[in-house]
Amino acid sequence: MLLPLSCTMATSIVPRSKPMERGVVLQRTLQMDSRQKYFLYVPRQGGNAAKIFITVHGISRNVREHAKEFAAYAEKYGVVMIAPYFPADRFPDYQRLGRKGNRADIVLNAIASEVAQLTGATPDKLYLFGYSGGAQFVHRYMFAYPERVARIVLGAPGWYTLPDASLKFPIGIQPVQSIPQVQFNSARFLNIPVCVLVGEKDNRRDAELNKSTTIDRLQGKTRIERGRRWVEEMSYQxxxxxxxxxxxxxxxxxxxxxxxxxxxxGGMGERTFDFLFPES
Known part of the structure; x- marks a missing residue:
C-alpha cells in the first residue's frame, strides 16, 4: 500500500521543546531510556483524548513497515499510532513478555504513558494489533493487563497461551517466577473482544513455527488450525x-x-481497523 505524501517518514528525533508534528511518521527515543526507539503517528484531525492504536512487529523486526502501512489508517480513523521496536539483543523473548532479557510489557507501558503526555491521547484503554511474533506478544499482554486493553487483533500468531490455569505460562496462565508481579485474571481478559486473522495460504510448518509436540497436541499443527482452536477455546471459557x-x-x-x-x-489493514474501531 502506498501512503499519501503527507504520511512520509521523518527519521530524525523530534526535539522535546517543539510542538508534536502531525501527519508524519516520526521516529522517537523514549525519554527514560535512550536506547529504546519507537515510531509515532499523530493524525492531523486527532485532538486531545484520541484513542491509541499500537502495532507490534514480528521476529523480522519490520517496525518501519508496520508504521508506514498503518499510518494512513491512523489518519483516517483519527487515532494516535505507536509502533514499538523490540530489537533481538535487548528483547530476545518479547513474544512472551520478556522472561529473559528486557520486559517488553513494561517498556510498552512506558511508551504509551509518554505518548499520552506528548499528545494528549488517552492511554487508559489501548487498541492493539500484532503480526506473527507480535501477535503472540499482544494476546499475552492482554492476559497480563486486561484493565489497559479495549480490543485486540492478532495477525497469524505461531502459537498461543491458553486460558488454562493448570498449565504454566506461556502455554497456560499459571504464574511463573520469570515474570514476577504478573497475575492472570481470566474473568477480566475474557471480557475483551478479539479478532484473529490468518492468511488462507498460511498452512506451512515453516522454520519460524513452534513445532513442539506439546503445542501440536494442544493447539494443532498449522497457524490456521491453532487460530481456530484458540478462538473456540476462548469463546467457550x-x-x-x-x-x-x-x-x-x-x-x-x-x-x-x-x-x-x-x-x-488480504485486506488485513481494513479488517483490523474495522474490528478495533467499529464505531468510527
Missing part, C-alpha cells in the same frame, strides 16, 4: 462465565505468512 464476548476468526484471501502480502492482498 467466556461463555462458562456468562460473558458474551466477541471472538472472530477470518482467513485472509490469497495470503501466505507475510505481513506485506496480508496487507496488500
Amino acid at each position: 467466556a461463555r462458562l462465565l456468562g460473558l458474551p464476548t466477541t471472538y472472530d476468526f477470518h482467513l485472509l484471501p490469497d495470503s501466505p505468512h507475510s505481513f506485506a502480502i496480508s496487507m496488500e492482498r
Whole structure:
C-alpha cells in the first residue's frame, strides 16, 4: 500500500521543546531510556483524548513497515499510532513478555504513558494489533493487563497461551517466577473482544513455527488450525462465565505468512481497523 505524501517518514528525533508534528511518521527515543526507539503517528484531525492504536512487529523486526502501512489508517480513523521496536539483543523473548532479557510489557507501558503526555491521547484503554511474533506478544499482554486493553487483533500468531490455569505460562496462565508481579485474571481478559486473522495460504510448518509436540497436541499443527482452536477455546471459557464476548476468526484471501502480502492482498489493514474501531 502506498501512503499519501503527507504520511512520509521523518527519521530524525523530534526535539522535546517543539510542538508534536502531525501527519508524519516520526521516529522517537523514549525519554527514560535512550536506547529504546519507537515510531509515532499523530493524525492531523486527532485532538486531545484520541484513542491509541499500537502495532507490534514480528521476529523480522519490520517496525518501519508496520508504521508506514498503518499510518494512513491512523489518519483516517483519527487515532494516535505507536509502533514499538523490540530489537533481538535487548528483547530476545518479547513474544512472551520478556522472561529473559528486557520486559517488553513494561517498556510498552512506558511508551504509551509518554505518548499520552506528548499528545494528549488517552492511554487508559489501548487498541492493539500484532503480526506473527507480535501477535503472540499482544494476546499475552492482554492476559497480563486486561484493565489497559479495549480490543485486540492478532495477525497469524505461531502459537498461543491458553486460558488454562493448570498449565504454566506461556502455554497456560499459571504464574511463573520469570515474570514476577504478573497475575492472570481470566474473568477480566475474557471480557475483551478479539479478532484473529490468518492468511488462507498460511498452512506451512515453516522454520519460524513452534513445532513442539506439546503445542501440536494442544493447539494443532498449522497457524490456521491453532487460530481456530484458540478462538473456540476462548469463546467457550467466556461463555462458562456468562460473558458474551466477541471472538472472530477470518482467513485472509490469497495470503501466505507475510505481513506485506496480508496487507496488500488480504485486506488485513481494513479488517483490523474495522474490528478495533467499529464505531468510527
